[in-house]
Amino acid sequence: MEEPLTEDLLAELLAAPSPERFIREHRVGERDLAGYLQQLLAEKGLKRADVVRAAGLNETFGYQIFTGARGASRDKLLALAFALNLSLTEANRLLKAGGANELYCKSRRDAIIIFALTHGYSLQRADEELYRFREDTIG
């Protein structure tokens, strides 16, 4: 789904009867998890099956996440972030879309995950590093 241009949104916001209704109608600040995942797949030119496999998720489970039938836990979302090779901003958006907390560098585990993401580690390598620093692994 293409996001409406900011100018269009602004014009509508000014014309809308009330801000609450506008927010509800356009779901400002909310992103649909399945929709965002599809968007990322399209942008990066990846196939859902490959991503699900790389993230180490069960096939059916992965399919259901991408269609929006189920939600995902924070760790599963992080696994998807690694599989999709996301940047830090995109990963944070994905987490927020899935209703989880964003990556916070003050938490030691999150800091290591941020480092791994920004340096392009694979999920496996990230797990190794997490294990080495005695934090809970993702996968």
Next chain:
Amino acid sequence: MEDDITSYLDALKRDECYRVARVLKEAPHETTEVVYFAGANDAELGPFVRKRIKREACMGAAYAELLAAQRAGARFRHLPRIEDCYERDDELVVIMEFVRGETLHEVVYRRDPSLDLAREVFPQLCDAVAELHEGFDPPIIHRDLKPGNVILSRGCLTLIDFGIARAWREGAEADTASFGTRAYAPPEQFGYGQTDVRSDVYALGMLLYYLLTEEVPSPRLVGEGFAAPAVPVPLRAVLSRATAFDPAARYQSARDLRAAFEAACAQVDAAEGRASGGEAEDARVTPTAVAAPAVAIAHAAPELAPPEAPAMPGVPAAVVPVPGGPVSPAAASAPPPAAFETPGRRVLGFARIAIAGFLWVRLLLSGISIGVDPKPGDSLGAYAPSVRWIGVISIQLIFTALLYPLAGRGQLARILRRPMPRAGRTALVLTSVGFGLYALMMALNAALA
């Protein structure tokens, strides 16, 4: 690899200990703050300058290189000491020393542009840029040399703000991102090719012109070969070559530019028959003797670490700013200054402000007494008190206006000749209003007589 994450986590721990004292600059991609490092027992270390650069801007790589070189033992006279450089979230954080002093912009404004100022500052400036080019392989190109990025203090010069500096990459056709302040950036920085050492030479040429005139040259002037009255003839060729459009036509390094500049200055001296021998030679003995220990102290002071042998044996042993030529009238009573700020001139400026302020207060007090208690037999009749107040206020305004030029920040002629700084404009407005009111009062006086 393992060390990377450990040092990264340690850096995050250190990051929590900084206390922000004030924000110097806030831009969308970069924030600059003055910070203190908080230690145990409420103790603090600092101040430092902390720059936080957004990762997506892809800037700031030069800081990491500078840090690596300094940690390896290189010492730079003209570059700031980088304390720390690490990543955090989506930012690159750089902690560096807080360089005190005035920017070149302020110094030129305060001291007025002249050839003498250029003689003091420009060789050091070329050395600073040469340090950046020669101290690294591949050379770091600053790409943002402008008056705001040069700090002067106690006979020392420091380059700051390497945000857009980058290392020269062999084979790149053009820079991936174009930045820089338009006036001082060479043509290739806007996409015609890759920037290299000669791009900084171009900026140095612009800075030399700025030192001589406090302005950036218009394209027409550049085309005419810098034929401006403020630029001595021998220097025009130097400026033209330094700011040539084609990098191949410019001086190929900052050192070449410095040598050419000094040769041109020698020509100026020879042409005007001053400074190469006789009495001027004696005049130079005193400032050198004064300057040498000052520079030695200034050199040792910023480095808190134990002194180490410089890593660049090529640097000339004594780079002492030797001012030459006639001394400006304001400092006529003191010997030529070795440092960029002269205590003598500052005292003189404050004395002027004090005298003008004293006159102002005296006049105000006498004005109050006149306004409140008009003398009998007054020709102004019933209007006496209010008309007298007009006169009083007008005199106050004129004297207030006099405070600005008297504060030593520039003569009235200079204020009138070019785009006025705020102080000059205020002074002129106040003077005009004051005189207008005074004229009004005189007219009223005559009319009601």
